[in-house]
Amino acid sequence: MNDKKIDDVNNIGEVLEGGRSGKIVKMNKDVRRPASEWTETVHKVLRLIRGNGFKKVPEPKALDGSGFETVSFIEGEVSNYPLSENARSENALITAAKLLREFHDASRKVLSALDDECCWMLPARKPIEVLCHGDYAPYNVVLNENEAIGIIDFDTLHPGPVIWDVCYAIYRWAPIKNPNNPDSIGDINEQITRAKIFCDAYGLDYESRKMIPSMMVDRLTALVNFMLDQAGEGDEDFESNLSEGHHIAYLNDIEYIKQHEEQIISGIVGGSL
Structure with missing residues (x-):
């Protein structure tokens, strides 16, 4: 999860590997990472969810004017x-699927507290x-040995349908990827x-399961378009x-899924209700 150390202004920190090379630093029991315009909204959501009893997400600690946020560190392996x-x-x-369901259920309780002033990295989807x-x-997703115990990095948090999040989670965890993709595991079976x-561990219903492949294609297409726009x-x-x-x-995986x-x-629908 981490492999080197740097001096971070006046503190010694441990650089965490991830999508922002050299920019995410663990200091004691906290993590300091780059903030963006949506970070304030993310902190609000995390506080609300934790306040309702779901503690398997980081605790927001600080959002300063230097372009960084501080959140609690969840001990374990990613x-x-x-x-x-x-x-x-x-x-x-199995435990990752159950944890995602727990998070989704916890998030339903805070939707009413959000308004049009909230800022999201990705657009809300109906x-x-x-x-x-x-x-x-x-x-x-943080693991304790082979058990999922926590969720991190909420930059891409946004309102949407269950299937939108679940289809991408399955793409990542199964993972349903072209065998030529080095991230792939096994054959299609x-x-x-x-x-x-x-799907079984999450408790996904029959109708939603039938939508998984087409929604995966839509989700990956949206991801590619977002990458191109941001670049x-x-x-x-x-x-x-x-x-x-x-x-x-991603484009090769889209064709593979189709x-x-x-x-x-x-x-995936076999035996489901």
């Missing part, structure tokens, strides 16, 4: 790709049923088995993503 043995385990898959994490991937395990506006992180061909991998759409639906 995994990027290729997934660690713990992260690719069936128990991690019907608004829950708050979508927006990037519920193994690198944003193993991926579908893992996707069904996730076009000069965002260095997204420019780097494009130079590394991330968008090409190719296997009927097989995916048949596999």
Whole structure:
């Protein structure tokens, strides 16, 4: 999760690996990370959710004028790709799905406290049923060995339908990706088995399961378009993503999902209510 140390102004911090190389620093029991225009809204949501008893998200500590936020650190392991043995385990898959359901249920209770003044990195999507994490991937879910215990990095938080968040989570956790993608696990049959395990653990209904492949395609298309827009506006992180061909991998995964759409639906709806 981390591998080097830097001097951070007047403090010694430990750099955490992630999407913003060298910019996220752990100091004692807190994490200092870049803030954006939506960070104030994210802090508001996290406080509300924690206040209602869901403590498996970071506690907002500070939002200063220097362009950084401070939140509590959740102790444990996160995994990027290729997934660690713990992260690719069936128990991690099951507990990650259950944790996402817990978060969604907790978020329903705070929707009424949000208004048009809220700022989101990603646009709200109707019907608004829950708050979508927006990037519920193994690198944003904290594990204690092979059990999911916490969720981090809420920059992509936004209101939307359950299926919008779940389909992307399945894409990341199954993961349903082209076998040529180095992030992939197994063949389509193993991926579908893992996707069904996730759906079962989450408690996803029959009608929603039938929508998974098409919603995955829509979600990944939206992601590619967002990456292109942000890179076009000069965002260095997204420019780097494009130079590394991330968008090409997503486009290849889109075609792979389309190719296997009927097989995916048949596999994940079997035995569901």
